[in-house]
Amino acid sequence: MESLGIAVVGGGASGLAAAIAASDEAKKAGRKLKVAVLEKNPRVGKKLLMTGNGHCNLTNRYAGPESYHGDVDAVSALLERCPAEKVVEAFRSLGLLCRETEEGRIYPYSMQASSVLNVLRRNLEMRRVETICGFPVERIESLPGGFLLHSGENCICARRVVVAAGGKACPQSGSDGSGYGLLKPLGHSVTGLYPALVPIRTDSKRVRPLKGVRCPAAATLSADGKTFKTVRGEVQFTESALSGICIFELSRYIGRSPGNMEISLDLAPEYSVPSLAAFLREQPRMAEELPPEQILEGAFPKSLGLEVVKYAGADTRPDFTRIARDAKNFRFPVLGTLSWPRAQVTAGGIPLAETDAKLQSRCRKGLFLCGEILNLDGACGGFNLHWAWVSGTAAGRAAARSLWNGENGNG
Numbered sequence: 001m002e003s004l005g006i007a008v009v010g011g012g013a014s015g016l017a018a019a020i021a022a023s024d025e026a027k028k029a030g031r032k033l034k035v036a037v038l039e040k041n042p043r044v045g046k047k048l049l050m051t052g053n054g055h056c057n058l059t060n061r062y063a064g065p066e067s068y069h070g071d072v073d074a075v076s077a078l079l080e081r082c083p084a085e086k087v088v089e090a091f092r093s094l095g096l097l098c099r100e101t102e103e104g105r106i107y108p109y110s111m112q113a114s115s116v117l118n119v120l121r122r123n124l125e126m127r128r129v130e131t132i133c134g135f136p137v138e139r140i141e142s143l144p145g146g147f148l149l150h151s152g153e154n155c156i157c158a159r160r161v162v163v164a165a166g167g168k169a170c171p172q173s174g175s176d177g178s179g180y181g182l183l184k185p186l187g188h189s190v191t192g193l194y195p196a197l198v199p200i201r202t203d204s205k206r207v208r209p210l211k212g213v214r215c216p217a218a219a220t221l222s223a224d225g226k227t228f229k230t231v232r233g234e235v236q237f238t239e240s241a242l243s244g245i246c247i248f249e250l251s252r253y254i255g256r257s258p259g260n261m262e263i264s265l266d267l268a269p270e271y272s273v274p275s276l277a278a279f280l281r282e283q284p285r286m287a288e289e290l291p292p293e294q295i296l297e298g299a300f301p302k303s304l305g306l307e308v309v310k311y312a313g314a315d316t317r318p319d320f321t322r323i324a325r326d327a328k329n330f331r332f333p334v335l336g337t338l339s340w341p342r343a344q345v346t347a348g349g350i351p352l353a354e355t356d357a358k359l360q361s362r363c364r365k366g367l368f369l370c371g372e373i374l375n376l377d378g379a380c381g382g383f384n385l386h387w388a389w390v391s392g393t394a395a396g397r398a399a400a401r402s403l404w405n406g407e408n409g410n411g
């Protein structure tokens, strides 16, 4: 039976960071340490290749505690200690050059997610970290001084385990929520889990005619007069949902019960109702009456303009003030979110109160947790990968140190 110093369950962003950090910590301490990544997929890093539309938005200049939801207080000190510059510096030392956009999003200089994965894999190889792929961990058995990791007929023994198995978002990438099932028998609990950074479902009769349209807007989520959040950005209309980064940001607030929630799109946030109405009234025209599809065609994509005009009930005698008002308050009912396969991240997870500041489990010594499996999720823009690198590095380092700091492993 293979016997390891540290087994990392999951070869995603946080697991690869944990394995590299554990190896580096051993080297610094002049110790020999056998580290392996156990990954259910045939290769590590499948989700990483899908991130940022294949560009991998790997961190954000403004990453800090305020960019996260969930058990933020428990890890705010860790997040404060590890700003984006540290992540960029760490990647540079691994051999990856980064570039930053005006909004503070940080990408590999190549703008290719594959560069990030290739650099990580090269560094694992250089450190002789084994990647054992096609190894879905089905059970973690706790033994005196270590753990047995079961996968079908196979078993691997390790003195320390880092669980980096991700959440439930995008199960087609491998992270299907099985990590929670590994941790529950070891004494951990799991909060409610919701898809986040995901399109928001609405009345398909309303959005179907707009399928494929994209437009800048300010999107506001509210219920019964209470506003949750307004975000500006590009809205995309799909068969049955509203999508786009600003919609993703609102999806975090929907959870399981949308209730009376609705989304209002301000399609012209730079204009007041009177100034937009004045523009509409003053447009040059061939005849006294403008056909409905022409009323807003100088301001918005044609099909969107027509739907706003219909929404304002102005097919025949247009009331320009009403049309302007509705263009700035184009409302859609919220029917929920699309489900896990369309989500970028999991809201909820293992409570951070169940780990210590070094991300060691309080339920089982010698067990460490990192990444999306924990109850922390970030905004869109590089914050979730930032958490994966920061938490993976912290957990990997702490797991390695615990081997020679006189800690006895689980017990």
Ligand SMILES: Cc1cc2nc3c(=O)[nH]c(=O)nc-3n(C[C@H](O)[C@H](O)[C@H](O)COP(=O)(O)OP(=O)(O)OC[C@H]3O[C@@H](n4cnc5c(N)ncnc54)[C@H](O)[C@@H]3O)c2cc1C
Binding pocket: 009, 010, 011, 012, 013, 014, 015, 038, 039, 040, 041, 044, 045, 046, 047, 048, 050, 051, 052, 053, 056, 057, 058, 059, 135, 136, 137, 138, 164, 165, 166, 167, 169, 170, 173, 174, 175, 176, 177, 178, 179, 343, 344, 345, 370, 371, 372, 373, 381, 382, 383, 384, 385, 386, 388
């Ligand atoms: C389409 C998409 C685009 C995204 N784009 C961005 C972006 O640009 N920027 C950003 O910051 N965030 C982005 N995210 C979010 C980000 O990718 C995740 O938050 C991050 O990858 C989480 O890292 P992780 O290591 O915790 O989990 P994961 O990356 O999900 O890795 C978990 C790994 O564990 C493996 N695994 C699971 N269970 C087991 C098991 N039982 N045994 C063995 N292996 C197991 C899985 O196969 C997987 O490889 C995106 C997400 C998606 C889906």
